[in-house]
Amino acid sequence: MLEIKDLTVEVGGRRVLNNVNLSVLPGSTSVLFGPNGSGKSTLLSTIMGLGNYKVVKGQILFNDVDITHMPINERARLGIGLMSQRPPNLSGVNLYDIIKVSSRGKVDPKNLASKLNMENFLSRDVNVGFSGGEIKRSELLQLAAQDPCLFMLDEPESGVDLESIERVGTMVHDLISGGRCAGKREESGKSALVITHTGQILDYIEADRGYVLCDGTITCTGNPRELLKDIRTKGYEECIKCRLIEMN
Numbered sequence: 001m002l003e004i005k006d007l008t009v010e011v012g013g014r015r016v017l018n019n020v021n022l023s024v025l026p027g028s029t030s031v032l033f034g035p036n037g038s039g040k041s042t043l044l045s046t047i048m049g050l051g052n053y054k055v056v057k058g059q060i061l062f063n064d065v066d067i068t069h070m071p072i073n074e075r076a077r078l079g080i081g082l083m084s085q086r087p088p089n090l091s092g093v094n095l096y097d098i099i100k101v102s103s104r105g106k107v108d109p110k111n112l113a114s115k116l117n118m119e120n121f122l123s124r125d126v127n128v129g130f131s132g133g134e135i136k137r138s139e140l141l142q143l144a145a146q147d148p149c150l151f152m153l154d155e156p157e158s159g160v161d162l163e164s165i166e167r168v169g170t171m172v173h174d175l176i177s178g179g180r181c182a183g184k185r186e187e188s189g190k191s192a193l194v195i196t197h198t199g200q201i202l203d204y205i206e207a208d209r210g211y212v213l214c215d216g217t218i219t220c221t222g223n224p225r226e227l228l229k230d231i232r233t234k235g236y237e238e239c240i241k242c243r244l245i246e247m248n
């Protein structure tokens with residue numbers, strides 16, 4: 001479904017990603033780990049096509065289509081969706097309307113919002129004055145309304161309180177595992193690329209492959225739960241060793 005080949009990206013004139021190779025197969029979930037500032041959000045933003053991210057080398061393929069330089073709206077139309085870590089405030093656009101528009105009128109905003117206890121936020125402008133956890137839930141509602149084929153989730157559990165985490169995790173699980181993708185890949189299930197520091201979201205989703213990004217480079221791949229265990233017990237250093245072992 002998604003294939004990243006030798007991707008090198010600059011942000012603000014600084015090289016942030018170096019020769020990144022990564023793939024997410026149809027119907028599967030990949031997890032991205034890595035220390036603060038290693039380039040995880042940059043990778044997701046570049047795949048989505050957000051501004052300021054300059055691809056200086058490499059390719060992004062989505063269902064065999066080269067989307068490397070495609071505008072963001074076309075990527076969304078192809079079925080790519082992002083739950084961003086720091087989305088903008090949308091003054092003048094309320095949550096009800098954005099859910100209606102994102103779902104092309106197919107979703108009842110009240111019904112959807114009730115799943116994350118967000119009914120009282122529907123009349124408010126998107127993200128304006130929302131707390132960190134409220135922004136996460138609002139972003140997830142918008143993504144659920146869009147219902148993409150590839151769900152990119154940037155730390156979906158961070159800042160979410162312990163009671164809401166159950167709701168968020170359940171919704172993420174249902175979104176990824178439910179239904180089929182529209183379009184020419186109808187036979188394929190939905191896929192996800194998820195960033196997590198704590199791994200809490202792994203209690204709710206089945207993850208197939210994990211990647212560790214250190215200083216803009218993929219240093220390790222493997223079973224996500226085992227990678228998380230190694231990171232917890234030995235730190236990210238171990239991942240760099242892992243790459244050296246693979247290279248020798």
Ligand SMILES: Nc1ncnc2c1ncn2[C@@H]1O[C@H](COP(=O)(O)OP(=O)(O)OP(=O)(O)O)[C@@H](O)[C@H]1O
Pocket residue numbers: 011012014016034035036037038039040041042043052085
């Ligand atoms: N517009 C920008 N101008 C300059 N540097 C930037 C810009 N955007 C991102 N960076 C830098 O790129 C690096 C990677 O940032 P990114 O947000 O991708 O990291 P991350 O791995 O997602 O970190 P975290 O785990 O803290 O969320 C950071 O050092 C950041 O300061």
